[in-house]
Amino acid sequence: MVHTCVVAGCRNRRTPGTALSFYRFPRDPERKQRWIAAVNREGWMPNEGSRLCSTHFISGRQVKNPRSPDYVPSVFTSAALSSNIKEPNHFEPYDKQEAQVEAANALLFLQGQARLNADVSHDHCQGDPESASSSLNSDDEEDDDDDDDDDEVEEEESLTETEERNKEMPLRNSSTQLVNYEASLNALKKENTELRESLEKMSLTEASFRNDPEKVQFYTGLPNYFVFETVMWLLVPHMKGDRNAKLSKFQQLLLTLMRLRLDLRNQDLAYRFGVKVTTVTRTVHRIINIMFTTLVPTAVYWPSRVELRKNLPAAVKCSHPDCAVIIDCFTVSLEKAVSVDVNPLGATSTTEMVTQSLHPASVSELKYVIGVAPQGVVMFVSRGSPGNVSDKTLVQSCGLLCKLLPGDVVLAERDFDIGDLVGACRAELKITSSDQIGRSDQSMREQASLVTAERINVYKHVGRVIQMVKKRYSMLTGPVESPFTVVDRSSDVTTFDKIVQVACALNNLCISAVPLE
Known part of the structure; x- marks a missing residue:
């Protein structure tokens, strides 16, 4: 992976041909806070991929001895480019590649794949210098020197691995990841639409009945929604308009017709409409009385x-x-x-x-x-x-x-x-x-x-x-x-x-x- 220094204005990065070292932020909370204060970026917090290059240390490398001036980075005045680093324009393709890789990693992280955590675990297995240094708590300068030597060796090994990885992972890998994510997203959208349609068919809402005459006939006995709506228009003026009612006027009529049509018990209807049994009982008796006084004289008469x-x-x-x-x-x-x-x-x-x-x-x-x-x-x-x-x-x-x-x-x-x-x-x-x-x-x-x-x-x-x-x-x-x-x-x-x-x-x-x- 291409690492870039997190210091504002510093464009140093780990690329082929550079001899710079890049260090993770310490795991020790106190030392880590001192590094963050030294970087001096308002509102910014490091993550597992954040790195600090060796140019910000007086000796060109970090030192784990608290008495050393390089225990905390201190060179931030004019972070000049290393002589081994090429011109910035030369790395514009790497900037684009890094942006694509970072975008893909962010999307994969949202899907729960935790790519960054997997990279950290891999680095631990390979003996990354930052992880090795975090496990050492000795203040002995000789031990620190040994650790620094190990860091340089491991940095060189990591650099070699990075070069090989850059050769084996062209730009199309990031594009493939984006395509895979888009395909997964489209599949989820399609599944979501199908679930919504299925739920709509099973629901007892006005919209689900409007364009489904078979559903109207099964639950009400009426031939189509137009006839159901006509009955609704006739009864609505006589139905109470209670704002606190759990059932709409449409649901009250539908519940009553289902009671007549399917001979469902009140407990069953209470489960279907999410109300109490007493509510179902009152609703059925009330709507029956309304239909008896308004619908029956209109539809049952001697011509x-x-x-x-x-x-x-x-x-x-x-x-x-x-x-x-x-x-x-x-x-x-x-x-x-x-x-x-x-x-x-x-x-x-x-x-x-x-x-x-x-x-x-x-x-x-x-x-x-x-x-x-x-x-x-x-x-x-x-x-x-x-x-x-x-x-x-x-x-x-x-x-x-x-x-x-x-x-x-x-x-x-x-x-x-x-x-x-x-x-x-x-x-x-x-x-x-x-x-x-x-x-x-x-x-x-x-x-x-x-x-x-x-x-x-x-x-x-x-x-x-x-x-x-x-x-x-x-x-x-x-x-x-x-x-x-x-x-x-x-x-x-x-x-x-x-x-x-x-x-x-x-x-x-x-x-x-x-x-x-």
Whole structure:
């Protein structure tokens, strides 16, 4: 390695053809401080590669005897160039080479390779004069002279090694080191970019959902981010803007939809979003209430007769052009049996506590009446009733009959036994099952053979809708957790009843299960 004297204004360096000696700064702290003070460079501290040439000593060499004037360098007035040193312009190539080598060493040091420490260890193994001198603490002048002689011999050996190293290490070595460092840096940048992209895909942030419809559909059940954003715009004015809230409005809606869509437990959601379980519980109930009061009236409604007949599917238009609604029932199991009280009008109240009633009953499932338009849109959803309630009682008490108009046709696959109730509204009930057709006379059977397939396809519409709602939002498949069966005093509706209607409203925002043609 080419060593340069650290004294300001001194251009002496160890190069081929020079007989100068170069000394490391002493390891003894007191002597080292005296050398630093003698060099007199403000704010400067030596490192392992710092050297002081022999021209700054009166005798031309350092002496380790504290009584000697050369124990500390003292010649700094006009550090003239040695006669053996050539003109400065001659060493300009060496200046450039040294700058490149020093830059490469600095970069390698940042990578933890500690090149300078390795060089120091190598010098120790070779018996460098500075390292040998630091291990001697004797004040005897004769020992110091021997050490100085050893220093000169070792300096000559080090000079020979330096010349050989300079011959074997051309300028391209430093360039190669820089290229290797740039390649390593580029590889680290690429790895960093890939890790960021991977983390972005796994994160539950707004940016990660914006351009990933598959992710939106998996976590929310909605077809794309545009629909999700539309729901967000509808709900945001009704969501509280708490600055100290740990979840943003986007995250609150996403958390609730994930609860409905994947039926994840509150503890799981708490881990995913980094909040407490109580925060998840409050968020789900609050957002469900907001969607029940704002989204459900917008998406689940009974259309006018003109709207119903405007876009009837082909199968319905041929067989039942006056069809107003297709009805069916579905049940959801409960995680824990609850007690109910059935009043004389058939309305039920579901609670977790046994009510004070003459005939309380324990039920393990809830039954719902659902009304689907021929186009495949959910028009009506009843409140939950005990699973043992008859279809007739449930239809009579749920409010479905109030929406029928004279001349409407109500389709059902099985015998609901509500013909008299529908007839009282001057509407007509038609059963589409093959068993009901089989009980008619021969002439009706011959006519039915022509339209049985169409009637079966008509009923499949409501079956598809129910299955699609449950598939999109797994929470509707049950079992229903006990906290969701408690009646909300403000609305007199259980949280799970709200969830069923919200799920149907969200399903209506997706592509219909029934083709128009």
